[in-house]
């Protein structure tokens with residue numbers, strides 16, 4: 001991003017502070033967090049400020065030169081000493097994207113509840129589900145004594161092969177923003193802080209430390225940054241974690257335009273910016289750009305804050321006011337969220353209840369993609385079922401890296417990818433102990449349910465031939481630091497599925513994947529259920545959907561391409577310093593927008609997912625009222641109760657010459673047979689607008705807009721149009 005002018009009038013608007021004061025009042029004081037933070041920082045010594053802005057490693061990494069964590073650290077990713085004499089607690093930081101982690105078993109034997117992957121949460125299209133998952137994680141973290149969670153990943157799934165896609169809330173800025181924001185709000189409802197991360201465009205793992213994610217600024221604002229903006233507005237996270245990668249050549253943690261101009265000025269963000277672990281490369285440039293805290297300084301090439309920051313202050317390269325502001329932002333968030341007034345105290349955790357919460361999330365997030373000849377739901381009176389592959393006798397797959405949870409009940413299966421490495425704890429493929437086989441057996445007690453590991457295709461075919469129904473579990477293990485080489489299922493599973501499908505026409509495939517995969521066998525199988533990584537109760541949730549105890553409620557938060565030739569081409573280039581650049585040529589047209597723009601038909605579109613019942617929609621019209629909205633009627637015209645997820649897209653606007661599609665809003669409903677409801681979907685105005693980077697504003701062009709009511713990005717139900725006058729929306733504000 002280039003540097004940009006200051007717009008003082010907008011800054012003034014953004015400084016209308018104090019919205020979070022009510023949170024503080026619950027802590028017994030009516031003084032705003034701003035005032036309290038200002039007073040506290042005024043009493044701090046320089047050393048106290050410097051110690052607050054330089055974090056330590058909180059986990060026991062088994063490497064000779066890595067220092068042991070402070071005895072005061074509970075033991076997880078990070079630790080920052082507090083200022084006890086002023087009542088400021090130490091920051092006990094833990095990764096908690098999908099559950100509270102325990103890296104390197106630093107807290108020996110401590111376990112936690114694992115939620116389904118973030119893609120599954122996003123597939124619920126349900127902010128309440130994201131909130132409930134976040135609240136559960138936050139509750140466990142608080143009970144373990146943590147007060148700052150490294151959670152809230154809001155990166156878009158821009159690169160379908162990305163290693164961390166399972167941690168990300170999908171490819172659309174509105175859906176991702178709502179899901180990430182609600183998940184953060186859920187965490188912070190426990191009066192502990194959460195980050196939002198990784199700011200911004202950490203879309204791939206290949207070369208993540210050095211690569212530059214390149215695209216025009218307007219495209220950034222309309223895609224990845226819009227997801228963050230919406231998530232920050234909803235979730236009000238304590239902190240923003242800046243990413244490893246560079247953006248248009250500038251390291252994210254040194255990007256003044258990103259951190260100071262967009263985040264803090266345009267959006268009015270009042271919290272602090274912390275670095276990702278090992279993402280800082282400078283003292284002065286980072287401090288001036290807007291980085292407020294160096295995380296786990298020992299992981300950086302050298303510590304950059306602390307002593308070097310004191311030296312920069314002495315030289316006059318960084319001002320006292322800037323250092324005060326760093327401390328102020330940290331302390332302000334701690335007051336605003338309740339961390340100071342309501343410190344966590346260890347309590348017993350009810351893991352059974354929490355497993356059920358994880359199960360609810362899975363129930364809402366698994367997506368039925370195909371169901372020929374009403375193969376599903378299965379009949380509990382089936383005589384024989386063959387369950388094949390992917391350790392389905394033991395558990396369900398999860399994603400690896402810093403988000404990996406040590407599950408209650410222990411790992412059902414653990415495969416170490418690099419056992420000799422001191423970092424092998426991060427490089428593991430783990431199955432959680434929730435066995436789909438056991439759940440299927442429990443659900444069909446009269447049936448003969450055989451298990452075949454799927455490693456010998458001939459044996460699997462024999463098992464499938466002898467059964468009424470064959471259920472093949474397919475896996476695609478993904479982990480932080482490694483992108484997928486391609487979108488095919490690994491381990492010859494395409495061959496396995498083809499062979500089983502040829503032996504049994506009632507073959508059902510259950511996908512446990514980190515994201516989209518190709519399905520060259522799709523026409524041969526009867527049904528496909530996308531189970532993502534389904535979490536602590538995943539095996540049972542899969543059985544609940546297969547047997548129709550609940551209606552499949554999930555809808556795709558990403559596009560499943562037919563093949564990789566449909567994807568934007570990624571040429572890797574080097575810049576003049578020899579560092580990699582990836583030009584994201586699709587710009588703001590991530591995922592389904594790219595497919596629509598190119599008139600390409602994917603295998604399964606964004607927004608798609610089947611129910612066991614059917615719905616009819618009519619009376620579609622532009623709503624009246626101040627907020628633009630589209631209203632319509634939905635009826636359940638099938639025989640079962642079920643979920644409908646009608647979606648509203650922009651299909652044409654005065655500024656676009658080629659076909660476009662942008663999600664403007666949606667509703668999720670549960671209707672009984674014959675039940676009907678009148679619904680109105682309000683429109684998010686920033687999705688009607690284009691971002692004008694020359695004036696720093698969202699611009700709604702005058703003219704006609706076509707809006708499409710649909711059940712996916714391409715399955716249209718009806719169109720309405722409206723004519724809008726020219727309008728400018730501010731770049732941001734209202735986050736604080």
Ligand code: BGC
Pocket residue numbers: 077095150197198276277402
């Ligand atoms: C990841 C972050 C994580 C941090 C601390 C980094 O490798 O990118 O998501 O919070 O480590 O574990």
